[in-house]
Amino acid sequence: MRFGENSLTKIFFATDIHGSEVCFKKFIRAATFYDVDVAILGGDLSGKMIIPINRLATGGYRFYLAGRHNKIANDNDLSRTQDRLRDLGFYSCVFSPEEAESFKNPGGEVQNLFHKLIAERLGDWVLFADKRTKDLRCEFFWMPGNDDFYFVDEILSSSSRLTNCDHRLIPLPHGYELLSLGYSTPTPWHTPREKSETEIQCDLQALTAKVAKATNCIFNIHVPPFRSGLDEAPALDPQLRVLQGPAGAMTRPVGSTAVRTAVEACEPLLGLFGHVHESRDCKHLGATFCVNPGSVYSEGMLRGCVISLRGGKVADWQFTEG
């Protein structure tokens, strides 16, 4: 398809919301707030932490957060607390004293609990999104990232309005194509969706082989290209402590060489990346305009980027913090 001189496609991209409900709701709202044609939510949708809320025999509840115990007086306060924890990306579960006792030395029960809570939240998001977006013209896409278990695929694909674009090449308005991949290279935390550089290279080669025209293609790949400036993560010692220097945290590039090779070889129009929350930036890799909007989900702020494509080119961009 040829582009009209004035054909404008506006894309909103955010990523790495890690279970934050307020960030997800803002993502859905962003479509109309920024008046975009396409809204893409990059990987890492699942949260990382369960906060047990322990029911006290004397009444009320207690939970532990940020280094201290917190008391909840009644069920109204409980509901407000759980809302707040959801917005911060945490899961919560109310334990009776007997249940808390059984979780004193947890084993597989915690993993099962994570699965249950992650599934519940994503299921709620699907219902919310399908209801809120049914009359919107904007096209919505989302995908899992390296921190998401494989079982979430089915939930993400169950939405009638949000398309699970992972490991797919999908046509967009005005002749563009969206190529997506949610894996990352190996991390110190051995997360669910990690692949070696060779495996990522094979996946990308298989996907890029189907691209009609590379210069109309948008890469939506969770792990950024290696040494792109979008992959500078805190440098860690073997005990996962951030190495600090006299001017702040030291960083090192943690991106993928396979992704960099694919970007340089294919030269897509646009590259959308996530994975490294601290590396909010944009730059050109060859002819490709690459963006990582970063993430501050734990503050309830949705960092994103609005990119305007006009006539097959990136016309302008704007980082957002909603």
Place this chain on the structure above:
Amino acid sequence: MTSASEPRVFLRAASGLVKTAGPFDVFIYDIGLISIGIGICFTHQVGAASYPGGSIALASLIAAALMLFAAAAFWCWSITVPRSGGLYAYLTRGLSPSLGFAMSFVDALTWLFYNALAATYVTSIGLAPLFFATGAFLSRPRLIGLAQALNAPVTQFLVGAAAIVSAGFVLLLGMRWFFRLQRVMFAIATVGTVAAIYILATHDHNQFVLNFDRVVSPSTPGAYQRVLSKAAAHGWHSSNFSWPQTIKLAVWPILPLVGGIFSIAIGGEIREFKRSQAIGMLGSIAAAGVIFGVVGHLSDQIFGAKFQSALAFNAAVDPASSTPIRPYFPVLADILSGNAFWGILISLGFLAWAYLWIPATLVYSQRAMLAWSLDRLAPAQLGYVSDRFHTPAVAIVVTTILNILFLYLFLFARFFSALTPVLAAMIAWLFTMIAGIFFPFRRADLYGRSPSSEICSPGVPLLTFLSAMGLVSISILIYLLWNDPQAAGHSPPTLAVITIVFAMGFGFYFFMRQLRRRQGIDVSLAFREIPIE
């Protein structure tokens, strides 16, 4: 069931779960930016001459107390908005984008200006005392002559510019080189400071008088007394202790103590930020205040409070009646030490303090520029990151050039009092405090999600309470600066400088906003919160 047996949190294997390296690193960062050496020299040189009767030790403690209130407010800001960017991050989200940008602009420019001061101190408190001590104690008159030549404005400019360019070059190479340099400089600076305090603590006034006579005027005894008599002949008045002078003097230690809050610029990189920022900011200011106080007290005891005042007075009006080079603290400490080894150690330490400040302050301003660029409030080129070095090359070059221009202005064309830019920065801080008072109400949802909201406070949100206290302390500082023409004052040149700097900040914002509007970009999107409902 006790809380000890309840499950606390369950974590799963997920990226980004890292352990903090501890608040000590933030403490080192902040105290490095306070620059103990610059603080001691700046306060002793100016305070002694211009505030007769003022106690440097007490003034330092008063300054530290005032700064602690301001720092407490900044600490609360840093845990409410726990990300990098400092004033820019707080005010664009807490007040308005235009105010936030303008205050950030004033803040960045102010500390770049004082980087020029640090560049001059490379010679005047570092190299010059180093050569002076070596020449005096090893009987090498040529080295004393070299020290005198280093104190000349042209030499200070050339050496200072070289220091700034070298710092920019190190930053261009990358943060690893910067860290290495900072570690080495900090170690040397610490050793030199400890050496100076050791010398002060283990010598007495009579030894200083003897050494001073021997070094300054070996052939004609009585040099110490001549300093006092010559100063009196030139119009200097000896004064007893004065509280009003001491309070007025307190604005001078404020300049170095400001560095104690600079970790707001790296807030997003600190994981255990509540504790780390508290220890870093408050700890560094308290520690520096105590060190300034101890050094001030010992200096008064050993050198003599009236002598320091007379000596600094002579250095300003009749340098021939003073020491061969400008009598900054390291010079006096070197003389007291009586030998080249200690003199070199002390001078190297103070040289390191001066040089340590330069790249760290450049980084502070560069980070602000990068933040502006990402929000499209500055040209995209300013945010350019070198493919080769992975450093913000354009921002480094721009800040280096600006710094050299400020160095020239500072040495040859300064038409305003030394602390005028500090007055401008304090006004920017005033807005930050006002924003802090209202932030919990204007952005209740954001504040409600922040760690600040979990901390008990007396009836009002913690940020409101601490910002109100900070507002009082900064208002006191502004009052002192405004009414002291030695420091800042409110003469037409001072008002012109402040007006111009703020006008530049606002002007630049509105110019860029208009430019972007024509390009179809709405810069306010960078700051506007998305409503959920």
